[in-house]
Amino acid sequence: MYEKEPIKVFVVEDDIAYSKFLKYVLELNPDIEPEFFSTGNDCLKNLHKKPSVITLDYSLPDMAGEKVLKAIRDFDPDVSVIIISAQEKIGTAVDLLKSGAFDYITKDEEAKDRILNSIKNARNKSSLIREIGRLQQEISVKYDFEKSIVGNSPPIKKVFENIERAIRTQITVSITGETGTGKELVAKAIHYNSTRKNKPFVAVNVAAIPRELIESELFGYEKGAFTGALQKRIGKFEEAEGGTLFLDEIGEMDISLQAKLLRVLQEKELTRIGSNQVQKLDVRILVATHRNLQEEVKAKTFREDLYYRLLGLPIHLPSLRERGQDIILLAKHFLDHFTKDNKMPKIKISEEAQTKLLRYPFPGNIRELKAIIELGSVLCDGTELRAQDISFNSLLNTDSFLLKESTLQEYVYHIIRSYLKKYNDNVLEVAKRLDIGKSSIYRYLKEMEQAGI
Helix, strand or coil: CCCCCCEEEEEECCCHHHHHHHHHHHHCCCCEEEEEECCHHHHHHCHHHCCCEEEEECECCCCEHHHHHHHHHHHCCCCEEEEEECCCCHHHHHHHHHCCCCEEEECCCCHHHHHHHHHHHHHHHHHHHHHHHHHHHHHHCCCCHHHHCCCCCHHHHHHHHHHHHHHHCCCCEEEECCCCCCHHHHHHHHHHCCCCCCCCEEEEEHHHCCCCCHHHHHHCECCCCCCCCCCCECCHHHHCCCCEEEEECHHHCCHHHHHHHHHHHHHCEEECECCCCEEECCCEEEEEECCCHHHHHHCCCCCHHHHHHHHEEEEECCCHHHCCCHHHHHHHHHHHHHHHHCCCCCCEECHHHHHHHHHCCCCCHHHHHHHHHHHHHHHCCCCEECHHHCCCCCCCCCCHHHHCCCCHHHHHHHHHHHHHHHCCCCHHHHHHHHCCCHHHHHHHHHHHHHHCC
């Protein structure tokens, strides 16, 4: 499937010469991480390391092969056990396969290729099991969007109506709204309530990936396609096969790459970098941006044909300051979750604190509200969040800045500056706190410098 780390393989073999042979074969493959054992007991004592595949010699000095197989299966039934034996008895092979062995390979001249092929197949099985587990966990959260997207104001109810429309069809959806309004949450709500909910949801923040890497990240590449391409890599489009690909901040995509994206969307196929093989695609596309793409088209920074290809069903997310009493609903939601997660006593929000929240413009939207409430709950001395526990100055250097008519971009610049100051210019920490990519911070800093802000 779509492994990004080496697969852990246990090799249980008491024959020193054959063990050296397997070591040579497996260590030629950088995507295999082997560990060697000469007895069944040694292998069983190390199962806590969670190997994905075990190659097991059928004839071991301390335990019978079928006994080791049973112990492995009892510990973790998802581990793929490949029996390797000098015996060629069909009955033995059938019995072991019935007992849960993934494969049975005899020690002959074809063993090398069969072992590698079997490990590859076991790896695909392991990836599938993990993907199913991830999906089950994700779906168990249940993206009932009227519960996960908190609010009952008229603007958010209109969003609910459009989400309902989106989940009934396979139409492309373009989600717009200011930074921090919850665009990815809406994308997940669409995917996990659609017919594709049992397939992957893959999110890509275009702004967070350096321009020179975005093509290989989206479309993948073959081994040797360029310097540093040491092995084949699957791109995000193929990773999302059968499911949904969410391209966040699509307005940040370099115009030189937009033509290739358009062709992939039109033809529903792609070719990895360094390959001539065409890959057919079955992927639903959801995009999001805080930019006005119509204005970007006029400015010649976004292709008009790609704009119309992506427009599909537009869903605009209102800013938090447009949502009235939803601010209080969200504040209570974040407060309840934070106190529960941190095993704190239940805290309510005082009337004065609610008034203070409703008067604030929230340039950082929901993301900013969440940070303010979590900080307030830490500052709170009792079981009531007071007005003095709510600090906007921790995010912006001065309230006077909010009294000026400023653009969203200027607000964002000041938020980033204040966070950098708060966390001693630790860009990684700021990116984590603001839930944006490091490259976005560097881009904003460059734009700030150029704009003289």
